[in-house]
Amino acid sequence: MGVRMLDGQAANDAQRQRELGDLAIRNAAAMAFPPTDWEQKVLGEVLKLPRVAVVRPPEQELLAADMVRNDCHVNCHTQEANDPERLSRHVTGWLIDGSDLILHSVVDYGGHWLCLTPQLGPAPSKFQFIPDPFIEWRGTSDGTAKEAFRSGNLLPTALRKYPEAHIRMRDEFSRLMASGMSAFDARKRVDATLGVEFRKKDPI
Incomplete structure (x- = not known):
């Protein structure tokens, strides 16, 4: 029994390493796009907007509620659409992460700011967030997904200092x-x- 438990743990660890590796590949590509004056202009505009404190509930609670890891926009859209009490409002903005602003979605639940997205890697239970009222979601040309725009421009994954x-x-x-x-x-x-x-x- 002990050997089987260890084998199972080793398999879980290997799977998690593969998932974290895949996430690292995606993040490295998403954060390394060419710099532009437009990015710096928008960064300056966003930093003037009000900030709020967002709380992330325990991971197991989020997973039990069928929230998907690292898929914040879909999680928050789904929460708003399926909330029978109509207290949930999907809000897109920017998670403050050191010298970067990460495009992120949270839920304003009756005045309480909540992050509903469990993460593959370590994540704080509370963080600063900038709601951005100038972000809008538009359907892709093939109708299979939605993309975030700001003032007519497709948004990148982050705004980088x-x-x-x-x-x-x-x-x-x-x-x-x-x-x-x-x-x-x-x-x-x-x-x-x-x-x-x-x-x-x-x-x-």
């Missing part, structure tokens, strides 16, 4: 993977080197 740093981390991550390192280990290596340097920069 130091975009060049993300590009450097993406390039190093790609180099390590090309050398044969797994995505999970490459992400750990980058986080322990360039990531440490990045986190020393002035936050927003």
Whole structure:
């Protein structure tokens, strides 16, 4: 029984590492888009908007409510659409993460700000969030999904204070993977080197 339990735990750990590795690949690509004057302009505009404190309920509660990991926009849209009391309002804005603003959705539940999205990696139970009233959701041309726009422009995953740093981390991550390192280990290596340097920069 003990051996089977250990084997099961090892399999779970390996699966989680694969999932975290896949997430690292997606995040590295999503955060390393070319910098533009438009991004810096919008960053300045957003930072002038009011902030709120958002609470994330325990992970097991969110999973039991069928909330999907790392899929905040769908989770909040679904909550608003299926709330029989009509207390839930899907709000899109920006999660403050160090020197980055991450495009994120939360729910205003009768005046209580809640994040309904469990995360694959460690996540704070409370964080600062900037609701953005200028964001609108539009259907894609094929009608299969929706995309976030602001003042007529399709929004990226984030607004970055130091975009060049993300590009450097993406390039190093790609180099390590090309050398044969797994995505999970490459992400750990980058986080322990360039990531440490990045986190020393002035936050927003």
